[in-house]
Amino acid sequence: MITMNDIIREGHPTLTMVAKEVPIPPSEEDREVLSSLLEYVINSQDPETAAKYGLRPGIGLAAPQINVSKRMLAVNVTDNQGKLYSYALFNPKIISHSIEKAYLTSGEGCLSVDRNVPGFVPRYARVTVRGWDVDGNEVKLRLKGLPAIVFQHEIDHLNGIMFYDHINPSNPFEPIPDAIAIER
Ligand SMILES: OCN(O)CCCc1ccccc1
Ligand code: NI
Numbered sequence: 288m289i290t291m292n293d294i295i296r297e298g299h300p301t302l303t304m305v306a307k308e309v310p311i312p313p314s315e316e317d318r319e320v321l322s323s324l325l326e327y328v329i330n331s332q333d334p335e336t337a338a339k340y341g342l343r344p345g346i347g348l349a350a351p352q353i354n355v356s357k358r359m360l361a362v363n364v365t366d367n368q369g370k371l372y373s374y375a376l377f378n379p380k381i382i383s384h385s386i387e388k389a390y391l392t393s394g395e396g397c398l399s400v401d402r403n404v405p406g407f408v409p410r411y412a413r414v415t416v417r418g419w420d421v422d423g424n425e426v427k428l429r430l431k432g433l434p435a436i437v438f439q440h441e442i443d444h445l446n447g448i449m450f451y452d453h454i455n456p457s458n459p460f461e462p463i464p465d466a467i468a469i470e471r
Contacts, residue, residue, distance in 0.1 A: 303449075304351065311423050329363050332344055380416065404454065
């Protein structure tokens with residue numbers, strides 16, 4: 288199982304690399320890595336397991352964060368209507384997105400960043416993501432709200448982008464025009 292010892296931190300070069308596509312159908316090794324990402328996210332959200340293994344809670348995790356520079360991510364997050372989005376995908380890609388933006392009023396954090404970086408992170412309000420699941424089946428997701436934000440955070444990791452790269456350095460809390468403010 289993945290623990291915090293396996294998660295690399297900012298300054299590690301893998302976090303700013305562009306990760307490689309995974310051959311589909313996936314190898315047994317790639318299937319195990321993908322499953323371990325989702326396992327971490329779920330474990331980290333279980334208070335007993337998180338306490339037992341010292342896991343920092345996360346609503347997503349991308350393979351580069353465990354020093355595997357391959358295009359894989361896992362998300363386990365509930366939206367504001369109580370719908371659970373639990374996905375582990377190979378080669379996820381945003382194939383369309385709204386013009387409208389959205390941001391978390393609380394800002395974002397990252398398991399690979401051991402510090403608070405305050406500020407609004409502008410994201411697309413709605414995205415359509417296409418990817419492949421652990422069995423190699425194509426998946427297409429239409430996302431909005433917190434799930435859309437998380438998928439964009441994770442897909443950024445596959446392109447070597449950190450959440451704070453999007454924060455306005457001169458005014459981190461500058462209002463984002465016409466954007467949806469998402470309270471958490
Ligand atoms: O890459 C995953 N990760 O570092 C865990 C935190 C994920 C996350 C936190 C806030 C907003 C979007 C995504
Ligand atoms: Ni992150």
